[in-house]
Amino acid sequence: MTRTRNPELTRVTLLDAAATVLKDLGAGLSLDAVAKEAGVSKGGLLHHFPSREALLNALALRLLEQFRARVAAALEAELTAHGPQPGAWARAYIAASFDPRAEEEAIYAVMQTLAVQADVLAAWQATETELMAAAETDGLPLGRAHAIRLACDGLCLSHAPAAYFDAVREELIRWTR
Known part of the structure; x- marks a missing residue:
């Protein structure tokens, strides 16, 4: 079975996860915690947001x-x-x-x-x-x-x-x- 990818949906999922983690951890947000919350690998997160700052800026x-x-x-x-x-x-x-x-x-x-x-x-x-x-x-x-x-x-x-x-x-x- 071919897996379809939707980059925009993944970005939205990552931003939702970042909001959840930020709400729970505040400034202690880590990329590992966001990736885990979103159910993606850290590499997958970094593909969409190359840094913590890029993720927070997008949020x-x-x-x-x-x-x-x-x-x-x-x-x-x-x-x-x-x-x-x-x-x-x-x-x-x-x-x-x-x-x-x-x-x-x-x-x-x-x-x-x-x-x-x-x-x-x-x-x-x-x-x-x-x-x-x-x-x-x-x-x-x-x-x-x-x-x-x-x-x-x-x-x-x-x-x-x-x-x-x-x-x-x-x-x-x-x-x-």
Whole structure:
């Protein structure tokens, strides 16, 4: 029987495994642990990601893209439900920011250290530019739009209790009305 290979599926599997290992081990992530979690050889992992840094960079880029997709989906839902009203983007950003993603919580802190890598930094800056432009064209006062965005970013990186998150989320939503 011929074994079919799907490099993209293998990359996704490896990134999923890296996220799991990173969540469990934090900065102690090793390529051996990721390969074992993914069910591939270390050589197979190295074929797709030639170094630990390459793997973590790819994971950081995927997290950025997943967040952008969540904001876009939340904005589409907001526009469908309420039409293009001021604050629609801000409400979508709040929804995406406070959407519980347990697998991401432990990863974000480690990913911050990768922001100095050129490709991750470029993607991060491009995303930040896009988010700033969206906030500025949302129909809210400029300071309020950015305060909402920055509050979401800061709180999601904190270790505050769930009740704190709920209270802040509700207050931020009030700011969009």
